[in-house]
Amino acid sequence: MRITLVGSRHFGVTTLNMLREHSVSVVRVVVADADDRLAAAAKAAGIEVQVQANPKLVVASEIAPDTDLIITAHSHARIGKDALAAARLGGIGYHPSLLPRHRGKAAVEWTIKEGDPIAGGTIYHLADRMDAGAIAAQDWCFVKKGETARELWERALAPLGLKLLADVIDYAKVHKALPAKVQDEQFATSAPSLS
The missing domain is CATH 3.40.50.170 (Formyl transferase, N-terminal domain)
Structure with a gap:
């Protein structure tokens, strides 16, 4: 590949x-x-x-x-x-949220700001609208009390992204295609930059 x-x-x-x-x-x-x-x-x-x-x-x-x-x-x-x-096969990316929640550049920061007890990561198909393509893989993790966005990213979300990317690549090598599940727009939220 x-x-x-x-x-x-x-x-x-x-x-x-x-x-x-x-x-x-x-x-x-x-x-x-x-x-x-x-x-x-x-x-x-x-x-x-x-x-x-x-x-x-x-x-x-x-x-x-x-x-x-x-x-x-x-x-x-x-x-x-x-x-x-x-x-x-087009393109995929990793987004550090449970899409369609927290679409945007500051997903991890919004996870902390909103007090989400659970965070996650999504491998999604690249599409015209930012972070809105079909989901290829997704997994979740708990957010520790008092954890900063950077701590959550480094402890859980970055390693989760690498694992999910590897899983999707393995799937694509076997099936010559990518899994795809359309995002449910009724649950979409945005995560614009906080600065």
Whole structure:
């Protein structure tokens, strides 16, 4: 399976490392910033790095030829329809909430702000609307009393994301397709930046 990884920062790097250990071929890494740590990790691993022309949008020409699946890991760029069409299975991302709850950039912060006793993570199909694509996999965890968003992310949600991504990739390798369950819009909430 040939993967184009779009992402940044620490979660991008840990996702790259998980993919490299998971019998898939990461053929290109796409980043918004050439100085990002994900770009450095990819170069060190001998993987081609593509810097986005527009940091808010990934286009088809930035996706590696013959890509089977696009995976996003801490990317705030929209993956254009043309880019999704360039990959045989389209694209998936990890969102640190139980979608459709807390759609948006600050999902973990809103989990804490709302006092949610349970958090979770979702692998979802990339779509036109942010965090609104079909669900490929989902799991949950408890939120500790007094836990900060960063503590929850590091303790539970980042590791959960890596596990769920690995599970979906394993499914795709066997079935040559991705699981998909449409999100129930009546439960959708937004999680805009708090700053």
